Amino acid sequence: MSILRKKVNNKLVKWFWLISCPVYFFTLFYVVFFSGRRPKASLGYHAVKPRLEPFTSKWYLYTHGFDVSSIYLDVVGNVVMFVPYTLFLYIVFRFYLLRYILLSAFLLSVGIEVTQYVTGVGFPDIDDVIFNSFGAFLAILIIKGLDNVNRAP
Numbered sequence: 001m002s003i004l005r006k007k008v009n010n011k012l013v014k015w016f017w018l019i020s021c022p023v024y025f026f027t028l029f030y031v032v033f034f035s036g037r038r039p040k041a042s043l044g045y046h047a048v049k050p051r052l053e054p055f056t057s058k059w060y061l062y063t064h065g066f067d068v069s070s071i072y073l074d075v076v077g078n079v080v081m082f083v084p085y086t087l088f089l090y091i092v093f094r095f096y097l098l099r100y101i102l103l104s105a106f107l108l109s110v111g112i113e114v115t116q117y118v119t120g121v122g123f124p125d126i127d128d129v130i131f132n133s134f135g136a137f138l139a140i141l142i143i144k145g146l147d148n149v150n151r152a153p
Helices: 003-008 011-033 056-063 068-081 083-091 098-119 126-151
Strands: none
Touching: 011 083, 011 098, 056 068, 068 083, 068 126, 083 098, 083 126, 098 126
């Protein structure tokens, strides 16, 4: 049995995860669709074209001296945003098939970007899908690392 599964048996830890889960998903939904840096909704009219070439816009902004801190914030934010998603699936919902957790994170991220494009709220970007998926992968490495620590003699 993994160390995370043993830790979840503690009632206080269970309550923490159960209470923080809706807070996380509400925050994720708010940040993705309603935070102040997003354009207003424009169904049917797409003021922003989706960025489908990976890393080109970030690289251009980085090499041309634009606000580099916002680039780092975007990258780190997208990675960190999906670490809890993976942990919630694993701990709260007891979804232990890690490859399917990664697939679900990828599909959720694609769904978010498609919704941003269709509704006109947000900036659809392939980089977000890549970094969100990487965040889920990072959480899987954390889970596997904790499992390996638990199994070590």
